[in-house]
Amino acid sequence: MFSISTRWNPTVAGIALRTYRTTVLGIEASCDDSAVALVNGDGEVLARRAYANREIQARLGGIVPSIAAEQHRNHLMPMIDECLRESGCQLQDLSGVAVSNRPGLVVALKAGVQVALNIARRARTNLIPIHHMRAHALSALLVNKEIRFPFIAVLLSGGHCLFTVCDSPDNFRLLGQSFSGSPGECLDKVGREIGVHTLPEYQHLHIGAAVERLAKIASSNGHFRYTVNGPSTSWAADTDFSSIKASFLMLISKEGSSICIEDFCASVQFSITRHIASRLHAALNFLRESGDLEKCQHVVIGGGVAANAYIAQALSKVVSHYGLRCFQIPKSLCTDNGEMIAWNGILSLNHRSSAVIPWDKIPDQLYCLSREDIGDDIRERVQKPKAKISAGSLHPNLPLRITKYS
CATH class of the missing domain: 3.30.420.40 (ATPase, nucleotide binding domain)
Structure with a gap:
């Protein structure tokens, strides 16, 4: 069973209406960009944060995987806390935590996945592994509601x-x-x-x-x-x-x-x-x-x-x-971002994807892959x-x- 979060809507004619709304936290750490976002089922971006250090890359002559992973470990949780405060969401409001786990720099992906595992367990919510390149494609549906499959x-x-x-x-x-x-x-x-x-x-x-x-x-x-x-x-x-x-x-x-x-x-x-x-x-x-x-x-x-x-x-x-x-x-x-990961998570929940892991079946670890075919x-x-x-x-x-x- 997928868990669905609840929120209170404003009162109508003095009666408080309780509605069900999907809200997913997206975590992106496949390379050198640390990014998180909260997105709801209507495609509304409730909060987003991103961090990258281009100066270090320029000084070192490119991306160093171990430094990228350390950046993720240092910045992902503070950015998630900021997004939760800005949006007014709490962990129990989350319908799922979506995280890129393939393809990408494995050591960087692992840093993001570890954060996602911890939050999903604390929130007792679904964990949603995301294919990074599929998320890029599916982000189009976040901003253009006219696009339909296929x-x-x-x-x-x-x-x-x-x-x-x-x-x-x-x-x-x-x-x-x-x-x-x-x-x-x-x-x-x-x-x-x-x-x-x-x-x-x-x-x-x-x-x-x-x-x-x-x-x-x-x-x-x-x-x-x-x-x-x-x-x-x-x-x-x-x-x-x-x-x-x-x-x-x-x-x-x-x-x-x-x-x-x-x-x-x-x-x-x-x-x-x-x-x-x-x-x-x-x-x-x-x-x-x-x-x-x-x-x-x-x-x-x-x-x-x-x-x-x-x-x-x-x-x-x-x-x-x-x-x-x-x-x-x-x-x-177009650049790596948390919104596309969260939105892919929304779509996975809506389509009852077998990739969604219920909170009581979350494993100790999640495989991260440097390469995987998109389909x-x-x-x-x-x-x-x-x-x-x-x-x-x-x-x-x-x-x-x-x-x-x-």
């Missing part, structure tokens, strides 16, 4: 590039993924190698965000100035960002100090965008030919890299070509389209052109 999700982050069909909170079909590298890691490593983190005005930003800002002030054709060949993959909707990264690192080694950093950032961003867009084209073409596309109305674009406006606008062109509506998850929900793997069924996207037409203010292979 919908298509494009998830872009520092560890993933996924194209998936979301049939329900527990059922996803994987159309494509990166078999080597990720868009976020590619942006980070190339941006770091070219030295964007040494520029004072960008030191407070993630490397990827700094690359995007520098690309905005590139010359008009800066995105074509440093070109690399697009990688090939075994399955049509799979991606390979390690090859793109290696090609640009080789260019840096070759060109050295003569590189125009703004144009170089624009070229890196464009190459990544072109690669993702071509794979999205393959995934949507497969769904159209299989008859599944007509069942979907929306394509959701989410994950940390989806906060990049240039990438998002290019992908929206591809989505529009297939007659679907594109919804970009707001930037505040059923059908990548081998996706075939290369008979027509290709004209890469230059992905640039803003240009109509998308798709032409047959010669």
